[in-house]
Amino acid sequence: SQQGEEDPQALSIQEGENATMNCSYKTSINNLQWYRQNSGRGLVHLILIRSNEREKHSGRLRVTLDTSKKSSSLLITASRAADTASYFCATINTGGFKTIFGAGTRLFVKA
């Protein structure tokens, strides 16, 4: 089974609103990453949070990590139509090498 699972599976919001996506995982991890995928394209790395970090910011992105609950959230503030994409969390388990991706959240931002 997949290491990371995101929810919701799909999210539709108005431009200017905030979007929150959640990710849960199953084993101990070194770090957790979020990636973005535009339709028909490859994935692009957004942000990495290490297991000893609780929160990280990058521009309009805010990521939190709760290792006790084995969960993470990605918040996109003041969303734009250009943020429309699929967002995936990815983890590497401690001592491992596989980067495992969840099923993704499909975000649609309406102009």
Place this chain on the structure above:
Amino acid sequence: GAGVSQSPSNKVTEKGKDVELRCDPISGHTALYWYRQSLGQGLEFLIYFQGNSAPDKSGLPSDRFSAERTGGSVSTLTIQRTQQEDSAVYLCASSLGQPGQTGELFFGEGSRLTVL
């Protein structure tokens, strides 16, 4: 090139034929990954290379799938006797450093395989 390059970008083949998908990683990246993504789905891990070695091939769906990497650079994913369920986008990614440490993957645009 500056990024991960995959070829072909699109491949249509008939059931039972063999296909080869190529990945050219970013120069200097020692780690290389292959993933499969079915329509609207997440990424399924297939295989990982560190240099020319593949420590874990357990993600390969069947013995019809094989992969190799030569010179610590280009990798080829081969699917023999293709089946319709092999239709998907095959994504390649590369990264610096040792696994579990840095982590950021750089992806190619993928090879879309359609088996008729």
